[in-house]
Amino acid sequence: xxxxxxxxIIVSAIAFFSIYAFTPILIKFLEKxxxxxxxxxxxxxxxxxxxxxxxxxxxxxxxxxVLYAFFPISEILAILIVSILGFSVGIVDDRxxxxxxxxxxALAFCAAPILLLGAxxxxxxxxxFGSVSIPSLYLALVVFMIPITGNTINSIDVLNGVxxxxxxxASFALAISLFILQNYxxxxxxxxxxxxxxxxxxxxKFPSRIFPGDSGALVLGATYGVIAIVGHVEVIAAIAILPxxxxxxxxxxxxxxxxxxxxxxxxxxxxxxxxxKSTDDKTTPITLVRLIIAKKPLSEKxxxxxxxxxxxxxxxxxxxxxxxxxxxx
Amino acid sequence: MAAQIYGFIFAMWILMLIGGGLMIYFVAPISFxxxxxxxxxxxxxxxxxxxxxxxxxxxLTKIKNWIFRSQIKS
Numbered sequence: 001x002x003x004x005x006x007x008x009i010i011v012s013a014i015a016f017f018s019i020y021a022f023t024p025i026l027i028k029f030l031e032k033x034x035x036x037x038x039x040x041x042x043x044x045x046x047x048x049x050x051x052x053x054x055x056x057x058x059x060x061x062x063x064x065x066v067l068y069a070f071f072p073i074s075e076i077l078a079i080l081i082v083s084i085l086g087f088s089v090g091i092v093d094d095r096x097x098x099x100x101x102x103x104x105x106a107l108a109f110c111a112a113p114i115l116l117l118g119a120x121x122x123x124x125x126x127x128x129f130g131s132v133s134i135p136s137l138y139l140a141l142v143v144f145m146i147p148i149t150g151n152t153i154n155s156i157d158v159l160n161g162v163x164x165x166x167x168x169x170a171s172f173a174l175a176i177s178l179f180i181l182q183n184y185x186x187x188x189x190x191x192x193x194x195x196x197x198x199x200x201x202x203x204x205k206f207p208s209r210i211f212p213g214d215s216g217a218l219v220l221g222a223t224y225g226v227i228a229i230v231g232h233v234e235v236i237a238a239i240a241i242l243p244x245x246x247x248x249x250x251x252x253x254x255x256x257x258x259x260x261x262x263x264x265x266x267x268x269x270x271x272x273x274x275x276x277k278s279t280d281d282k283t284t285p286i287t288l289v290r291l292i293i294a295k296k297p298l299s300e301k302x303x304x305x306x307x308x309x310x311x312x313x314x315x316x317x318x319x320x321x322x323x324x325x326x327x328x329x
Numbered sequence: 330m331a332a333q334i335y336g337f338i339f340a341m342w343i344l345m346l347i348g349g350g351l352m353i354y355f356v357a358p359i360s361f362x363x364x365x366x367x368x369x370x371x372x373x374x375x376x377x378x379x380x381x382x383x384x385x386x387x388x389l390t391k392i393k394n395w396i397f398r399s400q401i402k403s
Contacts, residue, residue: 126350126352129354132352235349242342245341246337246341253386253393286397291396313338314342
């Protein structure tokens with residue numbers, strides 16, 4: 001147990017401080033090369049450096065390599081490789097805008113290391129009711145999980161700090177759940193993800209100094225997805241990101257097809273004091289943000305706080321579910 | 330923010346728990362006599378699982394529409 005505590009402290013510290021120290025350097029580097037995009041929710045023509053995914057993946061890889069040195073198991077190796085592949089898909093999309101189907105299909109291929117390393121268990125565990133063995137169906141679940149979590153985190157990356165803050169809360173909830181279930185090695189890997197997101201949040205929060213880009217959102221989402229699979233906590237992981245799933249569900253149920261987010265009409269508009277309000281255009285999709293501001297316009301910061309409150313609720317529900325895993329009716 | 334959105338998250342959680350229970354207690358144990366091809370048994374299970382997902386999505390869509398309408402009205 002002492003070794004695991006030491007590993008948890010070292011891995012968390014590497015994940016946090018590497019990003020905390022490297023991100024300002026990356027911001028200057030991107031600004032110097034004019035790799036910036038307009039922040040559409042700001043009054044003035046504010047340009048923000050992108051992609052911050054480079055910083056996120058460096059922190060994640062450094063911490064996961066150290067974790068692998070402590071525990072050389074195939075599950076940690078799978079997390080490491082899938083993180084790199086998820087980042088690679090994102091950086092391609094950051095450099096060149098790809099079609100709506102590119103990310104889901106490319107992310108499905110990112111699940112290959114999990115299958116090749118055999119870092120999964122084909123039993124699907126449910127709280128209160130036990131588990132069900134679905135050997136063939138589980139392979140499909142593995143292939144679908146990475147695109148779902150990757151795109152889910154990516155689709156919620158619409159306001160300053162939401163993607164990183166959201167992943168921080170969800171990852172801490174998932175790490176606590178993994179500790180409750182005594183899956184310590186994967187819990188430490190999840191802690192690395194949580195501290196990575198937390199360190200990046202410092203620069204991504206309102207007003208953002210850097211955007212994660214698709215590479216940042218996809219590396220966070222893909223890593224979260226692979227942790228869910230190798231940690232055998234698929235249901236708990238889904239519960240912890242319910243607000244983002246709600247966002248994707250609302251979007252898909254109103255658009256009724258998979259499209260690149262840049263192709264759709266913006267469901268929000270601005271008031272004179274630059275608060276966000278729901279548009280009157282009925283052809284625009286209903287999203288989580290639109291649902292939050294349907295009643296009255298809110299500032300960007302207020303909306304972020306509302307999303308974080310919803311994520312905290314789903315995180316608490318995930319932890320309750322982890323406790324319920326030990327109870328069978 | 331209206332409590333309905335928190336309610337929506339809570340409803341999703343409950344539906345996930347109930348869905349898991351239905352899968353394990355009713356769908357997974359389904360078996361037909363040995364003279365029936367196992368592929369038919371698997372196909373039936375997949376059909377029932379998809380039916381559960383359809384009911385899940387339909388219920389959530391109805392809740393979503395109700396929340397959005399009530400948010401706009403108030």
